[in-house]
Amino acid sequence: MHRVKRAHPSARLREKMGRIRRKPQAMFVKLRTARFLKSQSDARGITVGFTGRVARLARVHHYGETDQVAPGGPAYRYPARKLLGFTPADRQIIRDRLLAYLA
Template structure:
């Protein structure tokens, strides 16, 4: 992902240099806003940037190998990262030199574990578990086109 960002930065750097500081800040603010919306929609759809789906959650089992709950007391399996994708946690930072989109606060650790597929405790004092990589932040081809189109729109004003 670092290589991808460097290529992106080299390509966009020349275009951004054509704008004065206030116009550059406005362009980056608009791009950051749209990128956050795109990332939120992709996370809600449970998709990696390459289009593949997130790995399913591991089923919770009792020590004997049976399901943790029966139908009456079931654990609901809703979409992952519902709170994580809200604007409260998925934040943008913009100035005249660049933009950043990332997770803030204590949830950034959860996001990092899932982003890179690291090992973490399931619960405080619980067992360690190697989480599968679920890429929360990344560029799709649509994101690249969105950035290009928005930047060209700001330059041609």
């Protein structure tokens, strides 16, 4: 019978030195980047949103809809998580600038 030689536990600790540990990010942080956001404009205005598979994922999580966890898997009702939108401070800034423009 042949015995397998195992590395000493301290040898594995030395391997891990210098590794950069990243803090866990909030959900969908990358989804808000310009890579996934698409803009369209026409005579009536401009829209910014998601397209394709990313749009479906964003819609399900933004509004808290039901979707399958995996293809062919069980359905789950996701809690609503606002991905895009205006904060009350944003709305106030927009309102003030609009009123200043109209005045």
